[in-house]
Each structure stands twice: as structure tokens, then as C-alpha cells.
Amino acid sequence: MSILIDRYTRVVVQGITGREGSFHTEQMQAYGTDVVAGVVPGRGGSTHLGVPVFDTVAEAVVATAAECAFIIVPPPFAADAIMEAADARLPLAVCVTEGVPVHDMIRARAVIDGSKTKLIGPNCPGLLTAGECKVGFIPNHVARPGNVGVVARSGTLTYEVIQGLSQAGHGQTTAVGIGGDPVLGLTFRDVLELFAGDKATKAVVMVGEIGGSDEEDAADLIARDFPKPVVAFISGRTAPPGKRMGHAGAIISGNKGTAQSKIDALTSAGAVIGDTIEDVVRLVGERLGARSGR
Amino acid sequence: MKLLEYQAKQQFAKAGIPIPAGRLARTAEEAEAAARELGRVAVKAQVPVGGRGKAGGIAVVDTPEQARTEAARILAMDIKGYPVRSVWCETGLDVAHELYCGITLDRDRRRMVLILSGAGGMDIEQVAENQPEMIAKLWPDPLRGPQPFQIRQLAFAALRRVPALADRAGRLAAALVPLVQTLYRLAVSLDAVTCEINPLVITATGELIAADGKLEVDENAEYRHRDLAEELAIDALGDDGASGDDPFEVEAKRRGLTYVHLDGYVGCIGNGAGLVMNTLDLVKAAGGEPADFLDIGGGARADVVRNALDMVLSDPAVRGVFINIFGGITRGDEVARGIIQARDELNITKPLVVRMTGTREEEGRQLLREAGIVPGVSAVDAARTIVEMTREVS
Numbered sequence: 052m053s054i055l056i057d058r059y060t061r062v063v064v065q066g067i068t069g070r071e072g073s074f075h076t077e078q079m080q081a082y083g084t085d086v087v088a089g090v091v092p093g094r095g096g097s098t099h100l101g102v103p104v105f106d107t108v109a110e111a112v113v114a115t116a117a118e119c120a121f122i123i124v125p126p127p128f129a130a131d132a133i134m135e136a137a138d139a140r141l142p143l144a145v146c147v148t149e150g151v152p153v154h155d156m157i158r159a160r161a162v163i164d165g166s167k168t169k170l171i172g173p174n175c176p177g178l179l180t181a182g183e184c185k186v187g188f189i190p191n192h193v194a195r196p197g198n199v200g201v202v203a204r205s206g207t208l209t210y211e212v213i214q215g216l217s218q219a220g221h222g223q224t225t226a227v228g229i230g231g232d233p234v235l236g237l238t239f240r241d242v243l244e245l246f247a248g249d250k251a252t253k254a255v256v257m258v259g260e261i262g263g264s265d266e267e268d269a270a271d272l273i274a275r276d277f278p279k280p281v282v283a284f285i286s287g288r289t290a291p292p293g294k295r296m297g298h299a300g301a302i303i304s305g306n307k308g309t310a311q312s313k314i315d316a317l318t319s320a321g322a323v324i325g326d327t328i329e330d331v332v333r334l335v336g337e338r339l340g341a342r343s344g345r
Numbered sequence: 346m347k348l349l350e351y352q353a354k355q356q357f358a359k360a361g362i363p364i365p366a367g368r369l370a371r372t373a374e375e376a377e378a379a380a381r382e383l384g385r386v387a388v389k390a391q392v393p394v395g396g397r398g399k400a401g402g403i404a405v406v407d408t409p410e411q412a413r414t415e416a417a418r419i420l421a422m423d424i425k426g427y428p429v430r431s432v433w434c435e436t437g438l439d440v441a442h443e444l445y446c447g448i449t450l451d452r453d454r455r456r457m458v459l460i461l462s463g464a465g466g467m468d469i470e471q472v473a474e475n476q477p478e479m480i481a482k483l484w485p486d487p488l489r490g491p492q493p494f495q496i497r498q499l500a501f502a503a504l505r506r507v508p509a510l511a512d513r514a515g516r517l518a519a520a521l522v523p524l525v526q527t528l529y530r531l532a533v534s535l536d537a538v539t540c541e542i543n544p545l546v547i548t549a550t551g552e553l554i555a556a557d558g559k560l561e562v563d564e565n566a567e568y569r570h571r572d573l574a575e576e577l578a579i580d581a582l583g584d585d586g587a588s589g590d591d592p593f594e595v596e597a598k599r600r601g602l603t604y605v606h607l608d609g610y611v612g613c614i615g616n617g618a619g620l621v622m623n624t625l626d627l628v629k630a631a632g633g634e635p636a637d638f639l640d641i642g643g644g645a646r647a648d649v650v651r652n653a654l655d656m657v658l659s660d661p662a663v664r665g666v667f668i669n670i671f672g673g674i675t676r677g678d679e680v681a682r683g684i685i686q687a688r689d690e691l692n693i694t695k696p697l698v699v700r701m702t703g704t705r706e707e708e709g710r711q712l713l714r715e716a717g718i719v720p721g722v723s724a725v726d727a728a729r730t731i732v733e734m735t736r737e738v739s
Contacts (some may be wrong), residue, residue, distance in 0.1 A: 205619020297618025
């Protein structure tokens with residue numbers, strides 16, 4: 052089992068004909084993702100990478116019964132693409148676009164909140180259910196099937212953790228990169244709740260970073276008898292206050308959003324903290340014990 | 346992008362929010378002419394940082410001659426790293442009371458928050474800490490905007506706390522409705538992450554006037570506001586209060602790179618903010634001191650990598666560079682090509698340690714090996730290697 056996506060998930064790619072859209076659609080297909088359609092306004096009726104292209108998401112859904120949108124369009128069009136996916140009542144939309152204006156995202160988030168669509172991203176690597184399906188661009192070869200759930204703000208650290216786990220023999224159920232923007236779709240807390248309900252997931256790795264209070268919010272959930280062990284990692288421990296470390300959301304302002312406050316909140320909630328990725332992998336092994344299913 | 350006071354005020358005025366009469370002056374002569382026209386004025390340095398008053402960047406003058414002398418003095422100043430390029434000459438107000446009215450991003454609620462307070466003229470974060478009861482907040486629905494009844498609720502909640510205003514709260518609330526709606530629309534149309542009037546002055550005759558303004562535009566939306574960025578470039582060197590006084594960060598911004606300058610000697614480059622943050626943590630854990638944070642972002646091509654290396658090495662404190670790449674949307678071969686190109690074209694002789702894994706890692710590693718650069722696999726080991734290599738140099 053897994054969360055959010057599996058081998059049967061039917062994916063429509065918004066922006067399929069772009070340079071990045073084409074490259075990553077091919078990678079997704081190579082991994083086994085069932086890409087059923089593409090959407091590019093003005094290109095309806097054509098075929099790209101072996102799938103039909105439509106002018107609108109609504110048409111793609113009617114024709115192909117797509118259920119998950121992969122949104123890989125330039126920043127000025129990203130929020131609109133998210134709202135189009137929500138309007139077409141897709142259960143899941145994954146937006147990887149980096150640099151979406153925050154006011155656009157505030158509006159898109161309000162539309163998502165009033166819809167049945169779950170959003171992942173923007174500014175994220177997407178998600179991957181090991182051995183079955185990926186939506187986004189988590190590298191194909193690092194993951195292997197198993198029983199560890201992964202959720203991370205940073206894309207590249209998502210890959211680091213997956214690779215470390217795989218090399219140590221701990222496969223994954225689903226890995227979700229939620230993204231580093233201040234206004235986004237699913238949060239740590241939302242994804243942890245999904246992992247709590249997934250029978251196959253026996254432990255969860257959570258990779259946070261400085262800025263905001265989403266890690267503290269997740270700690271609040273973990274403290275309430277969260278049914279599975281959580282191993283956490285926080286990057287940006289040595290980041291100076293007041294400097295924005297790349298992600299729009301990664302900034303320590305005053306004494307809010309520090310790595311230490313997140314580590315303290317998670318520790319007192321019952322999660323264990325790894326100081327390095329290697330540490331995280333070792334701690335997962337300890338928590339899984341004989342159940343790791345190597 | 347932080348706008349200057351005069352830019353913010355011009356935006357307010359254009360939207361219909363009253364501001365005091367004022368003129369922009371880029372020379373002492375222009376300031377003199379402004380004072381001749383306006384009478385008694387405050388001459389205010391236009392810099393994108395706070396604390397200019399304490400630094401001596403504001404002077405109240407009675408005559409055009411004084412305006413000329415003071416403007417000449419202020420225009421020769423450098424405030425927290427910002428050379429003063431212009432002054433705003435503005436008439437004073439007959440102040441009865443000062444309010445605070447602002448809009449900012451509330452990331453916990455994933456929407457904008459409108460804040461109104463009867464305690465104007467002070468740092469709102471301090472008011473929030475010391476007198477939280479003086480602050481009223483509203484989180485408007487992003488699709489509908491703030492409705493008049495909501496703004497009245499906000500106004501009554503804030504104004505009833507102030508004894509001097511309690512008796513005219515009704516009139517003030519009525520006047521605040523259009524002002525707050527205008528300010529909200531302005532914030533949205535300018536993609537502002539902060540849009541603040543502090544103080545919002547109530548004059549002796551009962552008018553509401555924006556006596557000072559702060560406007561910060563979302564960097565991701567700068568493409569929609571090129572006119573403001575161009576204007577800003579004329580009047581201020583850098584445009585980010587946190588980084589403007591650092592010449593390396595100004596240069597990085599010019600080159601379009603996501604770069605933060607730090608105090609150490611190990612240059613750090615990576616793809617992805619989280620990865621670079623972790624790279625700095627690893628360098629520090631290995632006993633080294635990071636010289637910078639540089640994220641080449643997702644999908645970077647060879648020329649971006651070359652540009653990044655050139656940028657990091659322009660800091661003379663850098664003794665060697667650690668390049669940490671975990672390819673997702675970024676492809677190993679593209680990065681490798683950029684590294685090799687940079688090394689050959691820029692004649693880099695300082696140590697380079699490259700850790701490369703992820704999408705097209707084999708192609709990338711192969712290219713590096715052929716060029717005589719040994720690629721690493723583990724980030725922890727690579728961090729130790731670069732720290733060791735840069736220690737030897739010292």
C-alpha cells in the first residue's frame with residue numbers, strides 16, 4: 052500500500068510539451084507512471100510522447116478519466132493551472148513550478164480549500180510511490196519499495212534521504228516533497244495523517260528546515276499518540292538569522308523559525324532527531340528493528 | 346523588493362490614499378526649490394532601511410536655504426551601507442492621533458492579514474508583544490477581499506481601546522472602510538508581501554493621511570512590476586534591506602543568482618535550498634567555515650554553473666569550493682559541463698570538490714573524470730575533503 056498515488060493512478064500532465072515537461076514526463080513513464088493525457092492550451096488534438104493532448108483539463112478528464120494532475124508550467128501560469136485542476140475535480144494536483152507569486156498562491160490555496168482536490172507544492176519535487184508510480188521528478192533509481200514513509204520540505208534532501216534509506220536496505224512506501232514556499236498545499240501535518248492511516252507504512256522520516264512553524268504544527272500531531280515512529284531531520288542549523296536561505300519560506304525572523312525550536316518541539320513530541328542523513332537512516336533501522344523487511 | 350518611502354507614497358496617492366504634500370529631490374538645488382514651493386518641510390533620506398532618523402537622515406527645515414544645506418549634507422551620507430541618492434521633502438501635519446494600518450503575509454494562515462492599531466508610529470511587532478490588546482486583525486477571504494462590515498468590526502475592535510478615540514469611533518470606522526479597501530486592493534495589485542501605513546495620521550481636522558509608508562513587493566512577482574524596479578535602481582544601490590550593504594550579494598543579485606554571503610572560506614554551491622543549507626551544516630560539522638550559500642536552483646544549465654563558480658570565487662576569502670549536486674530536475678551532465686567550462690575559462694586553481702548523484706549522475710561523473718576532476722559520492726566525505734584541502738591552504 053501507499054498514500055496518494057499508486058500503479059493505477061491516471062496522470063494528466065499540464066505543460067507536457069515544454070522542455071522540462073517533456074523530459075520529466077518521459078522519466079515518469081519510464082518509472083511506470085500511467086500518463087494518460089497532456090494539456091497545453093492550443094495544442095488540443097495532437098499527440099505527444101504517445102498520449103493525447105487536450106486544450107483544457109476538463110476535456111482531458113472527460114476523455115481519459117485522469118485523476119491526478121502533474122503541473123509543470125512557468126510561474127505566471129502555475130496558480131491558474133492549479134485552479135483549473137481543482138475545477139476539473141481531480142483528487143490530486145502536484146505542482147513543481149518554482150517562483151510562483153505568493154498572492155497567486157493565496158488565491159489558488161483558497162480555491163483548493165473549497166474543492167475536493169488535494170494539492171502538493173508548488174516549488175516541490177513531487178511524490179513517488181516506490182516501484183509503482185511517480186509524479187514529479189524524484190530521481191527514478193534511488194527509491195526501492197519498503198515500509199518507510201518520507202515527507203520533506205526540500206527536494207534535494209528528499210532524494211538524499213531516499214537514497215540513504217535504500218542503501219541501508221530500508222525501502223519506502225511513498226515519499227512526498229511538499230515544497231519550500233510559505234503558501235503551499237499539503238503540510239507536514241496533512242501528510243503525517245495520511246501515513247498514520249497507511250497500513251504498509253511502519254515508520255516515517257520527516258525532513259524539515261528553518262522558517263515558519265509547520266514542523267511545530269506537525270509536532271503537535273505527533274504528540275497526540277501518533278501510531279508510528281517518526282525520525283526527523285532539520286536543515287539550516289547553522290543558518291544566520293535574517294538571511295533567507297533560498298526557499299521563500301526558509302528564514303529565521305527574530306527567534307521564530309529556528310532549527311532549535313523545531314528540534315525541541317519534535318523531541319518533546321516523541322520524535323527522534325537525526326543530526327545527519329546517515330544518522331536518520333541509522334535511527335530508522337533501530338526503530339524498525341526486526342520488522343524492517345530487508 | 347523594498348520600495349522607497351516616496352515610491353510607496355506615490356503608490357498610495359495614485360490609489361487615492363491621501364499623503365502629505367511632498368517633492369522628490371536628487372540634488373540640493375532641487376530640495377531648495379521644493380522648500381520654496383512647500384514652505385516648512387522635513388527633508389528625508391530615501392533609503393530602503395529603517396533607522397534613518399537616528400542616523401541623521403531626516404532634518405526639519407524652515408527656509409529654502411536650510412533645505413539646500415541639509416539636503417547637501419544628507420545626500421552625502423551613507424546609511425547602513427546605502428548611499429543616499431535622493432531626499433523626499435514633505436510638509437508637516439497637524440497631528441491629533443496616530444494609527445497603524447498594515448497588510449502582511451501570515452504564513453501560518455496561508456493568507457494576508459490586515460492589522461489595525463490605535464498605537465501608531467511604533468514598531469508594530471513591539472506593540473504586538475507588549476500590548477497585544479491594542480492590535481486588531483482580519484484575515485480577508487482572498488477571493489472576496491475585505492467587506493465593509495469586517496473592516497468596521499476591525500476598526501471598532503482597535504479604536505475602542507483608545508480612550509481619546511472611543512467617542513468618534515463610528516466616524517473613524519466609516520472613514521477607514523474605503524481606505525482599508527483601497528490599501529488591500531493596492532497590496533494585491535502590487536504583489537506586496539508587506540504594505541504598511543505607519544503612522545496613519547488623524548489630523549486636527551479629522552482627516553486620515555498616510556504619513557509614512559512601507560511597501561515590499563514579492564520577489565517572485567517582480568516580473569509584473571518592472572517599472573518600480575527600474576525606478577528603484579535609480580535611487581538605491583541594492584534593493585533588499587537585509588543584504589544591500591554587502592557588495593557580493595548586490596553582485597549576485599545582478600547576476601540573477603540566489604546567494605547569501607557568509608563569513609567563512611569554504612565556497613558552497615548546490616542545487617536546491619535545503620541541500621545547500623545542509624551543505625553548510627556539513628562543512629561546519631567537519632570543522633570548516635562556509636563562505637556563502639549559493640543555490641543554482643532546479644534545472645540549472647551549464648552557463649548557470651559557470652556563473653555560480655565565478656561568483657563564489659570573486660570573494661577573495663574563498664580558498665576552495667564544494668559543489669554538492671543531487672540531480673532531480675537538474676541533470677548531472679549539464680552541471681559537469683558548466684564546472685569544466687568554468688575551470689578552463691576562468692583558470693580556476695583553487696581546490697574544487699564535486700559531489701554528484703541523481704539524474705544523469707553517470708554521464709556527469711564520466712565528464713568530470715575525463716576532465717581530471719574526481720567526483721565524490723557521499724556528501725559527508727566530500728565535506729571533510731574540502732575542509733581538509735582548504736585548511737592546508739591557510
